Amino acid sequence: MKKIFFLLLILASAIPAKACDICGCGVGGNYIGILPDFNKKILGLRYRYNSLRSHIGTTGNSTYLTTKELFHTAEWWGGWNISKKWRVMAILPFSFAEKTNQGSSKQKNGMGDVAVSGFYQLMNKKTTAGHSKLLLQNLWVGGGVKLPSGKYNPADKINSSQNSNLFQLGTGSTDFTLNAMYDIRLQDIGFNLNSSYKINTANKYNYRYGNRLSISTQLYHKFSIGKKSNVAPNAGILFERSQKDMENNLQLHASGGKITMGSIGAEVSYKKIMFGLNWQTPLSQDLASGIVKAGNKAMVHAAFAF
16 A cells, blocks of 8 residues: 555644644544555654633734744654554554643643544445556544543633633543544546534533544645655645533633644655644634634654554
């Protein structure tokens, strides 16, 4: 198999609204991207960055209450093809978060929430189309679980309807995901469609982050460089919608929302080594009833297949 395709989630989360890739809350922590192809096993390291502003003014400008939050995450991730149709993937994140308001700042760092997912290949078709060009189609479906390994500190949840609960290393809850990934490629030009639904449970403090729907598309082109190298620039659109958070069975105003982001990046492979980068920028957003505004996001990665 070609090992060119690698672009994960973002994404949790990748992969936002609320805008927290670190703890997986709200929209933005489940970006997956193009599912990587590998023969047996793969091990990689990736770095993700994103930012947001909370307590913004009614016109979108900063006020004396506005807080800027930065999230940095380094993740070990791996995959194992159990058979031709089954594969398992896992992510182990370590996070650093910082928020700043009027010159004062607060930091926290530590392990995030570990996630494990399983995938089953429903379709793997090879046909020809116009002028005998090779047409490839793949469909993977699966599900996963996110464990409460990251620290959740209830003291960082300010008891106010105008405060979002983003500054956490983990959700403190066991959560579940349902995934579907479809990829179609005509010779070297391909299109990828991913969808994911995250089902959150309440933690022991009776706080439950809202369930999240994520949909992403990627258009890519693979260029061969010699016999052992490939480069694949890509661009796409991501859409995510999150329900409102719940605390003690009460809906929280400063939570939930939707965001649409544009992405651009490139993937490079040389023999069994892969690396790449991805940049995402908001195109439209309505987060936490207008209280939160997401910024740009970035990701770089490297992986080795064996």
